[in-house]
Amino acid sequence: MELRHLRYFVAVAEELNLTRAAEKLFIAQPPLTRQIKQLEEEVGVELFIRKPRGLLLTTGGEYFLEQARQILDKVDATVQDTRRIALNRKTVFSIGFVPSVFYGQLPLMVRRLRRNRNLEIVLHELKTREQVDALKAGKIDIGFGRIRIEDPDVEQELLFDEPMIAALPAGHPLTLHTPSMKELAEVPLITFPAGSGPNFSDITQGLFHRRGLRINVIQQVNDVQTALSLVASEMGFTLVPEQVRRLQREGIDYMPLADDNITTPVIASRRRGENPNAVMRLANTILDELVENRLTGRYP
Known part of the structure; x- marks a missing residue:
């Protein structure tokens, strides 16, 4: 299985029409049809239900679409970060946030992280559900939101109410x-x-x-x-x-x-089971200090 198979599948799953998907991918329809059939044979299940007026995703196809998007997002994020690091020789640290947490401690955390000249801080405005998906895809390293979401790959920490x-x-x-x-x-x-x-x-x-x-x-x-x-x-x-x-x-x-x-809770989300690197350890140290200041009244 190659990345192109995943890209072809996602295009077809989003369009639910082979002709439109082929136009979107700038390829002919017959080769696209063969690629999707080969993918189904390799996975071992039917991903689409063929109907006269288009396609429908099977239950397996819906799950495969979610996973394929995460894989492609991870690859795209990795390529972008690699290019950025190669050009700037900096480590990229990406933060997801909901807007309502950006008027308190988060700007202070970003400001202190930016003091490290070897770091490039990238901010993404994302809803909490989107943060979980972005963490799993490798698009962000930590997220700040307000909603509890159960996911085996992501751990959430209540910072304060x-x-x-x-x-x-x-x-x-x-x-x-x-x-x-x-x-x-x-x-x-x-x-x-x-x-x-x-x-x-x-x-x-x-x-x-x-x-x-x-x-x-x-x-x-x-x-x-x-x-x-x-x-x-x-x-x-x-x-x-x-x-x-x-x-x-x-x-x-x-x-x-x-x-x-x-x-309302303020929640930090991180990838579960991942050993923190030096940047994450620094971010966690700064975050612990800011939360302590908040809880003890030193920060309004």
């Missing part, structure tokens, strides 16, 4: 006192990110649902910046992690919550 606060339009009646979750449930809610879970939006809505509170989600958006813009436009309110308070926005008041234990 961060208080949640309400972002309300400036001058809103609920900014005159510390609002409760019950009071906030009466105000239209803006959540982020949009799309299927698990994500931060699920955490936010779950805080209300577990208290038996009904909410009116007026808008789902892709990121915290857009959510805050809608709050400033007086469309509603949103819940954000405490560190987002550092993002000063005109037309917004950040309010602590009257309810106790309204928090």
Whole structure:
């Protein structure tokens, strides 16, 4: 089995049409059909169900697609990093993050890592599920998110639980006192990110649902910046992690919550069972110090 077989398979699996896949790959359809058949024979299972109007992935094909993408991503990441290292003679350290963790300790960690002139730090904005996939593919070395995801190849470490606060339009009646979750449930809610879970939006809505509170989600958006813009436009309110308070926005008041234990986790994800190299050991040392500062109140 060669890499080209995997690339051909992924193209066909994404198009579910041999003619379109062949055009995408700039090859003729008959050779592509033969390559896919050879791949199925080598794997020992049918990867596609042939239908008059196209193809469908079998259960085995769906699994093989996921694995093939990870292999190709790993190869592409390795080639890119090799070229970058050869040109710059630097070690590449890649970090995945969700935007809501980038207003606290993470920039300090990046700043301190960048002091090492032999390091090139690469940042990737990724949802937690995407971070897990990127770790397995070798695209990133560590990820910072807020969602627990079970995966045998990735270990997750809870760094700390961060208080949640309400972002309300400036001058809103609920900014005159510390609002409760019950009071906030009466105000239209803006959540982020949009799309299927698990994500931060699920955490936010779950805080209300577990208290038996009904909410009116007026808008789902892709990121915290857009959510805050809608709050400033007086469309509603949103819940954000405490560190987002550092993002000063005109037309917004950040309010602590009257309810106790309204928090969201900050989680570090790493490849499981991998012996840390010198760069990872340095990153872990810096991270331990920053988390300790946070937990002891030396960093707000």
